[in-house]
Amino acid sequence: MKNFDTLHSCTVRTDTCECFNLLSLEEMALIEENQVEIKYKKGEVLCKHGTFVSHVIFLQTGLIKVYLEGEHDTLILKIIPAGNLVNLSSVLKGNNIFHYSAAAYEETIAILIDIKVFRHLLNTNAPFAASIIDILCENSIQTFGRFFSLTHKQLYGRLADILLCLAERIFKAMNFELNITRKELAELSGMSTESVIRMLKKFKDDKIISMDEKKISIIDYDKLYQISQFG
Amino acid sequence: MKNFDTLHSCTVRTDTCECFNLLSLEEMALIEENQVEIKYKKGEVLCKHGTFVSHVIFLQTGLIKVYLEGEHDTLILKIIPAGNLVNLSSVLKGNNIFHYSAAAYEETIAILIDIKVFRHLLNTNAPFAASIIDILCENSIQTFGRFFSLTHKQLYGRLADILLCLAERIFKAMNFELNITRKELAELSGMSTESVIRMLKKFKDDKIISMDEKKISIIDYDKLYQISQFG
DNA sequence: TAAAATTACTGATCTAAATCAGTAAAATGT
DNA sequence: ACATTTTACTGATTTAGATCAGTAATTTTA
Numbered sequence: 001m002k003n004f005d006t007l008h009s010c011t012v013r014t015d016t017c018e019c020f021n022l023l024s025l026e027e028m029a030l031i032e033e034n035q036v037e038i039k040y041k042k043g044e045v046l047c048k049h050g051t052f053v054s055h056v057i058f059l060q061t062g063l064i065k066v067y068l069e070g071e072h073d074t075l076i077l078k079i080i081p082a083g084n085l086v087n088l089s090s091v092l093k094g095n096n097i098f099h100y101s102a103a104a105y106e107e108t109i110a111i112l113i114d115i116k117v118f119r120h121l122l123n124t125n126a127p128f129a130a131s132i133i134d135i136l137c138e139n140s141i142q143t144f145g146r147f148f149s150l151t152h153k154q155l156y157g158r159l160a161d162i163l164l165c166l167a168e169r170i171f172k173a174m175n176f177e178l179n180i181t182r183k184e185l186a187e188l189s190g191m192s193t194e195s196v197i198r199m200l201k202k203f204k205d206d207k208i209i210s211m212d213e214k215k216i217s218i219i220d221y222d223k224l225y226q227i228s229q230f231g
Numbered sequence: 232m233k234n235f236d237t238l239h240s241c242t243v244r245t246d247t248c249e250c251f252n253l254l255s256l257e258e259m260a261l262i263e264e265n266q267v268e269i270k271y272k273k274g275e276v277l278c279k280h281g282t283f284v285s286h287v288i289f290l291q292t293g294l295i296k297v298y299l300e301g302e303h304d305t306l307i308l309k310i311i312p313a314g315n316l317v318n319l320s321s322v323l324k325g326n327n328i329f330h331y332s333a334a335a336y337e338e339t340i341a342i343l344i345d346i347k348v349f350r351h352l353l354n355t356n357a358p359f360a361a362s363i364i365d366i367l368c369e370n371s372i373q374t375f376g377r378f379f380s381l382t383h384k385q386l387y388g389r390l391a392d393i394l395l396c397l398a399e400r401i402f403k404a405m406n407f408e409l410n411i412t413r414k415e416l417a418e419l420s421g422m423s424t425e426s427v428i429r430m431l432k433k434f435k436d437d438k439i440i441s442m443d444e445k446k447i448s449i450i451d452y453d454k455l456y457q458i459s460q461f462g
Numbered sequence: 463t464a465a466a467a468t469t470a471c472t473g474a475t476c477t478a479a480a481t482c483a484g485t486a487a488a489a490t491g492t
Numbered sequence: 493a494c495a496t497t498t499t500a501c502t503g504a505t506t507t508a509g510a511t512c513a514g515t516a517a518t519t520t521t522a
Contacts, residue, residue, distance in 0.1 A: 089368045092369060119361075124357050130350075132360075134323050137319070138326075140371055141320055147299075147378050148299050155509070191510090386478080412500090425502085
């Protein structure tokens with residue numbers, strides 16, 4: 001596998017969140033006393049743009065998208081897999097409104113931690129706060145990559161980006177069962193559904209990927225990587 | 232003035248960075264011993280994508296752009312005025328490479344603080360770290376707005392966004408001397424130079440702005456705001 | 463298991479915006 | 493003060509990609 005440290009649209013963190021290891025037993029207990037576990041069905045909304053932020057959301061299992069809604073279309077800011085915090089950029093002191101929405105791609109279990117408790121820990125445990133800063137920095141750099149991909153690459157490059165992201169970061173395999181619709185894939189790569197269909201067909205014709213029913217395999221990884229860079 | 236809390240492409244923080252007020256006298260002394268003041272001329276590069284991060288950059292005076300370079304064009308991620316930290320998203324532990332470039336729009340004085348010292352403070356002073364988290368959160372939310380503007384608004388909306396940003400956040404006046412070129416304005420609003428010229432002319436014809444030599448005045452603020460929202 | 467509703471796909475058309483190709487006007491250097 | 497470079501501007505052309513309009517194939521619901 002090539003290095004994945006170039007500009008691309010993938011936002012999936014490979015390592016899970018280790019910040020909680022920096023808390024003392026008492027601090028962990030404090031969190032556990034002030035948290036609740038919630039199960040979300042596919043498509044369900046975890047948080048809605050404009051509503052009040054009362055909790056920090058940690059993904060136990062599942063996969064979600066974080067997005068902004070326009071008049072007719074939506075911009076997916078990032079996708080977040082299990083083991084990560086969802087709404088870190090809402091812990092901002094004085095800010096109590098979500099600046100984005102989030103919805104589950106599949107059945108998802110989230111742990112909601114009281115935001116006051118979380119803020120208290122940030123203000124009293126410096127190593128914990130520093131590890132949160134690390135995550136925020138990484139998120140920010142990933143967002144820049146996606147920003148670049150969606151504004152400066154064309155369709156082939158954008159779709160290649162997402163296919164590589166799915167293979168490398170989400171399914172961790174060169175062939176995977178694609179249980180998201182073309183429409184969702186279009187939303188992810190910021191193009192129309194029709195375009196996704198055409199691009200996928202082109203990739204199939206060019207023997208870069210193969211599609212069998214719902215199963216997608218990446219045949220020519222190098223080619224797809226090339227397209228992701230220069231397409 | 233309308234509230235500016237909707238999705239727009241402006242990335243200018245209105246309040247200056249207060250994080251340093253949370254440091255003790257000794258901590259401030261530590262920073263002062265490990266900092267250096269550098270003056271940059273217009274157009275000069277403060278940091279370059281791919282090079283090593285050795286300092287945290289604080290803008291004393293001036294205005295800079297933070298950007299990603301593509302094959303032929305560049306994506307401006309944000310513009311940062313005096314009183315702010317430039318490369319917070321590079322304080323990430325273990326990361327020692329800039330993931331973006333920055334260049335001065337005008338003569339700029341920057342204070343470079345040794346990144347090891349900065350990281351040390353983050354790991355030992357929780358309120359300081361928490362205030363840095365606040366800034367990172369705000370940056371992140373602003374980036375989302377710009378992301379949305381550049382991907383989901385069309386030319387008129389994007390240009391309106393930038394004009395409003397210049398007026399409200401940078402010059403803090405409804406008429407200002409525009410000392411940046413059309414090319415730079417194009418880069419800022421993510422469009423071609425020719426398009427900027429045409430849009431500006433249209434705005435002038437529609438009596439939304441007036442242009443006299445280099446002087447730009449916003450005549451119909453409400454109209455421009457409308458365009459920024461729905462254009 | 464039939465009907466209804468999504469989803470997948472295809473080709474034709476349309477359009478926003480870039481690119482191209484040029485001239486005019488400033489700004490800069492010598 | 494003149495030559496050179498950069499910037500501003502304009503109209504014509506091109507193009508990437510969206511939208512439209514339809515059919516076929518699934519999936520969901522009853």
